[in-house]
Ligand code: HEM
């Protein structure tokens with residue numbers, strides 16, 4: 001800069017040229033960021049992936065004690081018609097003893113229908129039903145045990161199985177998503 | 178790299194080389210113009226072998242892409258098409274799949290060589306950092322390549338590994354969705370992995386060129402770890418080391434071919450011949466063997482975020498080696514105590530790999546005692562970090578190295594004199 005300095009020789013002085021450098025530098029940085037954004041954002045889910053976001057499930061064919069697994073957003077969703085014993089077990093638990101405390105009532109809209117995303121909250125494997133130490137689900141990957149409400153009880157998973165958004169359209173149809 | 182006085186004999190080549198001195202560059206970096214210490218042993222073969230592996234992966238990869246289809250509905254079948262219908266497709270794929278394993282074997286030995294002889298020490302830190310970067314890029318490339326055949330292990334390996342990022346506080350889930358391009362591993366994931374799997378090997382190639390450039394400034398280290406003092410300590414790279422490297426390559430090719438032709442699926446997992454199914458997770462998910470030690474470290478830590486941090490730290494800690502080691506001697510040849518710990522570290526790394534291949538809930542039966550793989554993994558993880566954070570800094574500063582030889586030449590002549598009477 002020594003050759004371009006025109007005013008006083010004191011280094012603290014801000015010259016018109018300094019201002020131009022900073023301003024054009026800032027302008028270029030904003031431009032570069034704006035140009036980079038499409039390159040980054042293209043990685044996020046595209047419109048068609050977002051559009052496939054809800055499905056309807058017919059419940060009339062699922063008997064008590066049975067479950068079906070449906071594919072929603074590329075992930076399995078468990079729809080389980082719980083037995084009275086399972087509901088009772090899920091509600092008898094002392095919430096304070098849970099790693100991720102949540103009442104069974106807050107996880108279901110109708111007690112007999114347990115609907116949740118079948119993806120282990122540890123690292124994403126699909127747990128196996130009616131297994132494990134708590135009669136719920138067991139994840140074979142690193143050994144997480146879930147109870148009859150899909151709550152984590154033992155193992156490395158930090159959270160309960162996720163409950164997706166859903167509404168009962170009528171007594172025998174539920175819309176997930 | 179000394180400035181070249183290389184002059185091609187042919188008149189036209191001489192004129193060409195004056196306008197673009199690429200012949201000088203080759204002569205000075207891989208030919209007689211590059212002088213290397215004359216005492217290099219066979220551990221020094223693994224650098225050129227690694228370069229060979231990279232070329233093999235690039236060449237076979239490019240031809241596989243001519244038949245492979247990167248789409249979730251078609252990828253698995255296209256790999257079967259390569260195996261059954263494409264002329265020599267089975268060979269090309271088996272070379273590529275086993276070639277990845279060979280590449281890692283070679284690079285692990287190459288890294289060990291650096292650790293043993295102190296090649297990461299001044300003046301070669303930049304060379305070492307470039308090497309660690311190459312290793313990281315290889316891990317990413319191998320991981321994404323393994324996803325491409327779209328078998329069960331491809332799919333669930335990708336799911337588990339990308340989910341590691343969900344451990345990041347606050348934005349973890351957003352990062353994972355961003356990596357997937359959806360709400361699970363699916364076609365968008367496969368397509369981006371394909372794109373990057375094609376790209377990264379060329380980034381590695383660029384890094385390899387920088388790595389060799391950074392090598393040729395200080396020149397090669399050597400088994401004694403002492404500096405070259407003059408031309409009497411060196412021989413020209415060509416023909417001495419080109420011949421030695423070629424001999425090593427021959428042996429390596431035999432080893433490689435045994436796998437490709439006799440045990441092509443030994444290093445793979447049978448579940449990867451089942452097409453990806455997002456509804457069913459295989460009973461045991463294991464990554465490729467070259468990631469197993471780090472997988473064991475991940476599972477040794479009971480906390481999700483902690484496990485992920487430990488796993489990445491286990492690799493990144495290699496960057497710190499130039500500062501951790503404070504010994505007066507580079508080579509472990511003169512550091513018997515340190516050397517013992519280093520061999521223990523190698524045994525421990527292999528143990529970690531074994532633990533990583535087993536379920537943490539299972540038990541190892543040793544004589545009368547049962548020890549769970551979880552416990553074993555925790556002990557081995559502790560030694561892994563203890564080695565870098567305590568043993569290297571303390572032992573290297575405290576152990577007085579054995580007397581160093583005065584020069585490479587002297588040592589070589591002494592050895593030759595000892596061997597001579599036998600003739
Ligand atoms: C650093 C170098 C590379 C490594 C370590 C590597 C590693 C791998 C691995 C582990 C697989 C899975 C093999 C299997 O189980 O089937 C794979 C597959 C594949 N790679 Fe590479 N690769 C490399 C370079 C390349 C390059 C440069 C290309 C393309 C230009 C390529 C194209 C492919 C294709 C098309 C597949 C799928 C076909 C198959 O599964 O055999 N690779 N790669």
Ligand code: FES
Nearest residue numbers: 120122123139142
């Ligand atoms: S993914 Fe379920 S326990 Fe790890």
